[in-house]
Amino acid sequence: MTSDSSLDSVDDPLFQSGHRIFANKDLLKIGHVPEADRIVGRDEEISKLAKRLNGAVHGYSPENVMIYGKTGTGKSLVSRHVCQRAQNAAQDSVDIGTAYIDCAEDNTETQAISSLAAKLNDESTTGITVPHTGLSTSKYYKLLWQTLDSQFDSVIIILDEIDLMTDGSVLMKLSRAEEAGKIDCSIGIIAISNKIQYVDDLNERVKSSFQHKELFFKPYDANQLREIMYNRDDAFQEDVLSDDVIPLAAAFAAQEHGDARKAIDILRHAGEVAYESGDDTVREEHVRQAQQHAEKDRFRELVNGAPTQAKAALLALTELTVTSQEDAFLTSRVYDEYERICNYLDMDTLSVRRFRDILKEQAFLGVVEIEKINKGSAGGIHLQNRLIEDHEVVRETILEDSRMQNWADR
DNA sequence: CCTCCACTGGAATGTGAGGCGT
């Protein structure tokens, strides 16, 4: 995500020419940034964003923008692209700087400001040195202001994944610097967030100083995903992809999430599957396998991220599934098993009421399925719980947890 | 059509962790 991948498109025949399936696998890498003419279906977003930042190009203040949208909807891509275009457009008339900060990496105020200063500073023109670490936050701010004023008329700063930032004061201080007269250079901020309510969560002081317009990125639809993938099909050798591969992969991705990153992932995976099974072409069945694999991965992640009590509950369900013929069980039955497991593992046993809610949460996440049945006078209304994925996958994943270890070597 | 079973699910309430202003 952080570096351009132009460097690593190796042409060494030793490593490239022999591959039956891939011609240039880098095109399918997660961090790969496509060229401008390969950006699909985001024309409207691009022009809207450009309009907001227009000021920067002409030497007056650009507007701040908050971009929302799910992962893999092109938020970072479009932001970087527009920044680059702005920089090109401004060439002679205005000195304009751009910087990209990934708040997942630099998640505290000091880290963000220090890497901002480091990225924008050109030592040979300013004579300023920005140390990587060791200064107080306010020193870093001062360095940043100096750097900005000695080099630029305006800067555009992209703060990606801003919701991961531990506090919002960076937004406030950056947007206030100009009006407080600390700097002459004008600052435009593009803040990118996956969480829709991010701004609502900020406190009032930050909100009022960070005046901004909002921009919403919709998930890609199947057509757009298809085009995105076609734009990268030269990652494969010629005639290796059969015709139905990309449309199928696009359809899968679109109905599930509209995430371009995951869509490309499936495509790459399909290629790998084809290669490993010794085939010369990538076909529909490989896509299906890749999709299944992705599904399992998603599932693993879900189970892995579940709290311990939820894992115990799921474990109870898997044990029942393994030991009996049926695959769906009444809550009370699962609870009994759960109690056994808790006793064995020496952990707290939750009440039935809470246990029901935990199962329900898991149902919401799509790990289990709950069906309502009525046994009439033999016992009224019950819920039947069933594992959705293969129980082996769930079991394996749960037992990776150190707290569940004892159950594994019981 | 009425009963009746054993669980379901809403509501009230308790508890501990963590952030906030003073």
Added chain:
DNA sequence: ACGCCTCACATTCCAGTGGAGG
């Protein structure tokens, strides 16, 4: 350091549920 507030998680209590079977 202090109380205050909020939030997520958990418990307790209990009216409500709805079809099989009389």
